[in-house]
């Protein structure tokens with residue numbers, strides 16, 4: 001038993017102390033500074049007012065935030081225990097690499113003599129783009145496939161957004177994210193080791209991918225917050241601003257299924273789901289028909305299974321009504 | 328009490344604790360151990376004896392050399408089967424840099440290798456033979472080609488014989504016999520001499536024999552991996568000469584066989600096979616000595632059986648590390664050969680394959696049946712390396728490999744693919760990692776994958792965007 005506690009404790013502390021994690025204290029500090037600066041400049045407030053606004057108790061101490069904390073702890077426990085049996089990127093990479101050996105299109109090591117930095121830069125950029133696209137793709141499916149939407153509701157049921165909301169994920173969706181990661185990393189690694197040989201490298205700073213470090217330092221944690229940081233319209237065409245993701249969480253049907261992307265907004269533009277940020281006041285959460293979803297932590301975890309099962313078996317005693325998202 | 332006496336006290340305690348630390352939990356040298364046999368009245372004071380095993384280590388070293396230098400079948404066989412006549416030690420030979428105390432195997436022990444070879448079936452070698460027959464057949468074939476090098480079939484017999492002999496004789500004898508059935512209570516008991524007239528007990532000598540097969544210098548556990556490696560390579564006489572008599576005593580100051588390979592892996596800093604195994608031998612021997620010639624109690628027997636498990640599981644890992652390493656070498660050789668047939672590169676490839684095969688066959692010879700895992704290993708390595716059908720080193724043309732022997736005893740061929748074989752080498756490395764837990768992982772052909780995976784980290788943070 002103490003072993004499990006130790007495991008969970010080390011997992012929890014890693015969530016906040018490892019620069020590889022979104023919730024790393026350094027990134028949270030960056031987000032805080034950016035938020036202060038934004039509020040002071042845009043709202044022309046004093047530092048004191050800005051800080052009071054950022055730490056508004058109505059946000060941080062809301063029922064929704066409390067649920068975030070509970071879900072965070074439950075999920076960490078669940079995934080610490082699951083970790084040993086999960087599919088890893090190494091398994092995928094090894095399998096794909098072995099398959100690459102058997103095809104004739106691309107000889108193994110074809111680009112082995114390319115300069116180290118070119119190989120590393122190509123790998124780092126390719127991985128960033130492929131990873132971002134696949135996140136967009138999975139998110140898109142979570143909204144568009146009804147049986148998956150039932151699980152993704154878990155995330156959208158947050159009525160106040162704080163950085164911790166990023167971990168408000170149904171375990172089934174979490175599992176899908178893990179498979180996505182293993183697949184994307186495994187494929188990229190196998191492809192690049194196959195092309196460039198063992199010397200291919202990821203460009204890192206403090207052990208973190210350079211793109212990850214930039215994204216997180218520039219306030220990725222503000223995507224889930226009430227600080228609506230907007231970018232100039234031209235920039236929002238390329239990068240998704242925190243305000244654009246907040247709009248994704250809007251309970252206004254006009255904003256449904258918009259801005260699925262993480263870093264780049266080009267995918268949303270390509271698939272017609274792009275929406276620029278607005279200065280409207282946005283309220284977050286599910287439609288009024290879904291009020292029962294957040295009745296308890298238990299219902300959040302359990303209801304998606306029931307609803308998803310019904311969707312899959314087409315057993316729908318009553319058609320959904322009202323503001324529920326119909327797809 | 329003055330400050331000075333307190334200080335002196337601290338210094339004294341400090342010195343005592345450091346000297347105790349340097350000594351660890353006591354002994355780091357294999358022997359001498361006292362004679363404990365009840366009723367012994369002779370003048371022996373040291374019960375340690377494994378000269379028969381040292382004799383076999385020297386036969387093995389010399390056998391490999393004899394094959395490599397075309398010594399002729401009779402001479403080669405005399406190192407395998409033993410001989411009443413003088414048997415010059417071909418390796419190590421005394422030199423100014425590395426003086427050894429003997430030049431004739433029979434001065435150390437008149438013995439043989441063939442009598443101790445694995446008698447079980449070896450399905451990983453063509454012909455359906457026992458381990459002993461495989462060695463005899465390899466030796467016979469080795470004398471038909473120059474220096475034991477058969478380019479047509481891709482066999483380097485000096486390597487095949489040497490690597491398989493280490494497993495099929497030394498590892499097999501230690502882990503399937505002396506550290507296995509001879510540790511049972513009523514087999515070679517400790518309250519009786521090993522055999523009539525011996526001055527050592529049954530258990531003392533069983534343990535010593537196993538240590539002799541391991542091949543470590545008696546003081547090897549006090550040395551660094553580099554020192555042990557250089558002793559085996561005949562480059563560090565100072566470290567070897569523990570008793571400072573100016574020569575390396577082949578009976579107790581030399582590293583042989585798998586002990587040498589263990590030191591080679593340990594040099595990488597990730598493993599401690601040599602120390603772990605050698606120290607377990609020393610500790611086990613101490614338990615037996617402490618029984619003072621009485622039959623071992625259940626507790627004592629359990630302790631030494633625990634040591635035996637440490638020894639044999641790590642020993643097996645050393646062999647698996649070698650399989651891992653040479654699978655990587657073969658992969659790398661094929662990568663080069665794919666670019667164009669080069670006789671020199673091809674020679675290296677055949678050498679590496681011989682080492683790979685010899686080590687892999689050795690894994691089959693311990694007391695435990697590898698079963699499905701064994702079939703997997705054989706299935707990946709096959710009976711022979713991929714060779715060119717037009718000329719052996721042209722591995723891009725009509726590639727084939729040995730797939731058996733016909734009735735006349737000639738090797739037969741089947742078509743084979745280089746790319747597929749390279750893939751098998753990768754799978755073999757993965758298998759060694761998954762099933763044997765190798766750590767040193769020399770020539771890791773999947774290192775790029777694990778390095779990148781480590782850098783990217785896993786996505787188990789399940790963040791939602």
Ligand SMILES: [Zn+2]
Nearest residue numbers: 139152248792
């Ligand atoms: Zn969403």
Ligand SMILES: [Zn+2]
Nearest residue numbers: 224249791792
């Ligand atoms: Zn979100």
